Amino acid sequence: MSNPSYKIALIGYGKMGKTIEQLAISMGHNIVAKFDSNNPLTEEKLLASSADFAIEFTRPEAAAENISICAKAQVPVAVGTTGWLNKLPEVKATLEANSSKMLYASNFSIGVNILFEINRKLASIMSSFPEYGVEIEEVHHTQKLDAPSGTAISLAEGILDNIPDLNGWSLHENLKEDADDIPIKAIRQDDVKGIHHVTYTSSIDKIEISHEAFNRNGFAQGSILAGIFLCKQKEAGVYTIKDFFKSL
Ligand SMILES: NC(=O)C1=CN([C@@H]2O[C@H](COP(=O)(O)OP(=O)(O)OC[C@H]3O[C@@H](n4cnc5c(N)ncnc54)[C@H](OP(=O)(O)O)[C@@H]3O)[C@@H](O)[C@H]2O)C=CC1
Numbered sequence: 001m002s003n004p005s006y007k008i009a010l011i012g013y014g015k016m017g018k019t020i021e022q023l024a025i026s027m028g029h030n031i032v033a034k035f036d037s038n039n040p041l042t043e044e045k046l047l048a049s050s051a052d053f054a055i056e057f058t059r060p061e062a063a064a065e066n067i068s069i070c071a072k073a074q075v076p077v078a079v080g081t082t083g084w085l086n087k088l089p090e091v092k093a094t095l096e097a098n099s100s101k102m103l104y105a106s107n108f109s110i111g112v113n114i115l116f117e118i119n120r121k122l123a124s125i126m127s128s129f130p131e132y133g134v135e136i137e138e139v140h141h142t143q144k145l146d147a148p149s150g151t152a153i154s155l156a157e158g159i160l161d162n163i164p165d166l167n168g169w170s171l172h173e174n175l176k177e178d179a180d181d182i183p184i185k186a187i188r189q190d191d192v193k194g195i196h197h198v199t200y201t202s203s204i205d206k207i208e209i210s211h212e213a214f215n216r217n218g219f220a221q222g223s224i225l226a227g228i229f230l231c232k233q234k235e236a237g238v239y240t241i242k243d244f245f246k247s248l
């Protein structure tokens with residue numbers, strides 16, 4: 001039996017939107033609408049597209065409004081845009097009021113989600129070894145608007161959940177020793193797709209875990225599969241990438 005074909009609306013047609021388009025077509029899906037700042041999303045246009053679901057990769061200031069429009073049109077939406085989570089409470093309220101669904105992931109790639117699991121496990125071990133200081137470094141292309149990356153924040157949250165002595169995280173120009181929070185260094189370099197390191201250092205040695213994306217296909221693949229997963233969920237509200245991976 002062949003896999004069903006889905007009708008997908010792309011909200012944002014930049015680096016990610018274009019990568020998703022190519023991959024979705026190669027998987028047998030149809031792109032039924034594309035929105036960008038010259039053709040902004042409206043409820044009417046989205047309904048007219050008959051999309052089964054939407055995928056949102058735009059910019060931090062645009063995401064919350066776009067998700068609300070999807071909610072009002074009751075079109076499930078997989079959201080990859082980072083740097084907008086301060087607006088999550090109002091977005092959640094709109095989704096619930098309209099019985100609609102979204103799934104947000106700071107990083108849709110399988111590799112990074114494996115790193116997230118290792119990061120939590122490692123942090124839980126390191127909580128017994130306070131002589132090690134932890135730090136995060138992320139490297140991305142120079143067009144990236146937010147810092148630190150959404151992925152770096154997710155990594156920091158995974159560490160904070162497991163090492164109660166640490167007080168939050170903060171962005172540092174230079175990684176510093178003896179911090180009581182998690183220092184995150186954000187580096188912007190040419191065309192880097194995304195590199196993340198978590199390092200624990202003592203006076204004796206260093207332990208490091210890391211992930212490097214070679215291209216954007218992993219992000220695109222995860223967002224398409226997460227959109228399909230979302231279509232199959234009965235309950236309205238906010239889903240996370242963990243819900244999706246649990247279903248595999
Ligand atoms: N979660 C994940 O796995 C990943 C997340 N990201 C995140 O996704 C986001 C987008 O990344 P990327 O594709 O590289 O960015 P780009 O800048 O390449 O593309 C952004 C696109 O969004 C469009 N856009 C901007 N404002 C609006 C709006 N109000 N309505 C509709 N479209 C709009 C832009 O249109 P125009 O060009 O006309 O302005 C452009 O087409 C970023 O936040 C990034 O951090 C990226 C990769 C992976």
Ligand SMILES: O=C(O)C1=N[C@H](C(=O)O)C[C@H](O)C1
Nearest residue numbers: 082106107144149150151194
């Ligand atoms: O802007 C990007 O490119 C990326 N953004 C995401 C993030 O902020 O973590 C995911 C990935 O690293 C690429």
